[in-house]
Amino acid sequence: MKAVTEAPERGGRGGGGSKEGHREHRARVFLLTGAYGLALMAYLAIEPTQVWLLLLLALLAALGTDGIVRAHPHSAFRRLDDTTLHLFLPVMYALGSAIFLESVVGSYWSVPAALAMAIPFAGVVHSEYVSVDQADEGYHTARVLLNMVTYLTAFLFFATIYREDVELNLLVRTVAVGVVAMLLAVDVLREEALEASRTLLYSLVVGALVSQAAWGTHFLPLESNSAAVFLLLAFYLVTGLLHQYLGERLDVRTATEFGGIASLGMAAVVAAHRLV
Known part of the structure; x- marks a missing residue:
C-alpha cells in the first residue's frame, strides 16, 4: 500500500x-x-x-x-x-x-x-x-x-x-508524549516513506525519541508552557531530519540548519524561563 x-x-x-x-x-x-x-x-x-x-x-x-x-x-x-x-x-x-x-x-x-x-x-x-x-x-x-x-x-x-492542573505521573506523561509524537509523525513522513508499514515504523522511532526528551524534561527546571515548547522543538528536529533522510536530502548543511533552528528555539525557552 x-x-x-x-x-x-x-x-x-x-x-x-x-x-x-x-x-x-x-x-x-x-x-x-x-x-x-x-x-x-x-x-x-x-x-x-x-x-x-x-x-x-x-x-x-x-x-x-x-x-x-x-x-x-x-x-x-x-x-x-x-x-x-x-x-x-x-x-x-x-x-x-x-x-x-x-x-x-x-x-x-x-x-x-x-x-x-x-x-x-x-x-x-x-x-x-x-x-x-x-x-x-x-x-x-x-x-x-x-x-x-x-x-x-x-x-x-x-x-x-504539561498543564500544571493536569496530574499525571512521569511514566504516563512520557508515554502520552511518545504516542502523540508517533501518531503525528505519520503525516510528515508518509510523503517520503511511501509504504504504510515503513511510515509507521519510522513514526514509532520518532515517538521513542521524543518520549526520551519528555523524560528529560522531568529533570529540567521548565514551566509547563516551556516544557511544551521544548518538546515541540524536539519533535520538529527529529521529524525534520528523518524526513530529509528518507528523501535522501540529508547532508551536513541540512542537519546544521535544523540543529541551528532547534538550538535557537531552545535558547529562547531558556531565556524566557529565566526572565519569568
Missing part, C-alpha cells in the same frame, strides 16, 4: 478534475467543517464534559476525510485501509483542539474558539485531498500547510499534557 498515489498526468490546482468536481469537493469540505465546528462547540459548551462528543469528533474527522480523499479523481484507493495515512492528522487535530480548548476556554468563548479552530480543520481536509496527487500544482503548498498544522497540533497536545 502506498502512502500517496501519484497520477500519471499533472492535475490542476486544488486536486484536478472538472469544475463540477471542484464544486462538489468544496461542498463536502464545507459540510464536514460545519459538522466538526458544531460538534466542537457542543463539546466545549456542555457541562459536565461529554466524552462521547470527543469520540464523535474523531469519528467525524476520520469518516469525513476518508470520503473526501477517496473522491479525488486521481486516487487509486480501493481497499478499506488505503486512506489510513491520510486520516491521522485530521483525527489528531480534532482531538487535540478539543482537549486543549476544553482546558483553557469556557462560557461564551467556546463559540468563537470553535469557529477559529474550524478554519485550520478545513485547510487540513482540503490539503489531504490535494496531497493525494504529487503532480498537482497545489501539492507543495498543501504539504507546507499540513506540516504547519502537524506542529500546531503537537503543541496543543504537549501544552495540555
Whole structure:
C-alpha cells in the first residue's frame, strides 16, 4: 500500500478534475467543517464534559476525510485501509483542539474558539485531498500547510499534557508524549516513506525519541508552557531530519540548519524561563 498515489498526468490546482468536481469537493469540505465546528462547540459548551462528543469528533474527522480523499479523481484507493495515512492528522487535530480548548476556554468563548479552530480543520481536509496527487500544482503548498498544522497540533497536545492542573505521573506523561509524537509523525513522513508499514515504523522511532526528551524534561527546571515548547522543538528536529533522510536530502548543511533552528528555539525557552 502506498502512502500517496501519484497520477500519471499533472492535475490542476486544488486536486484536478472538472469544475463540477471542484464544486462538489468544496461542498463536502464545507459540510464536514460545519459538522466538526458544531460538534466542537457542543463539546466545549456542555457541562459536565461529554466524552462521547470527543469520540464523535474523531469519528467525524476520520469518516469525513476518508470520503473526501477517496473522491479525488486521481486516487487509486480501493481497499478499506488505503486512506489510513491520510486520516491521522485530521483525527489528531480534532482531538487535540478539543482537549486543549476544553482546558483553557469556557462560557461564551467556546463559540468563537470553535469557529477559529474550524478554519485550520478545513485547510487540513482540503490539503489531504490535494496531497493525494504529487503532480498537482497545489501539492507543495498543501504539504507546507499540513506540516504547519502537524506542529500546531503537537503543541496543543504537549501544552495540555504539561498543564500544571493536569496530574499525571512521569511514566504516563512520557508515554502520552511518545504516542502523540508517533501518531503525528505519520503525516510528515508518509510523503517520503511511501509504504504504510515503513511510515509507521519510522513514526514509532520518532515517538521513542521524543518520549526520551519528555523524560528529560522531568529533570529540567521548565514551566509547563516551556516544557511544551521544548518538546515541540524536539519533535520538529527529529521529524525534520528523518524526513530529509528518507528523501535522501540529508547532508551536513541540512542537519546544521535544523540543529541551528532547534538550538535557537531552545535558547529562547531558556531565556524566557529565566526572565519569568
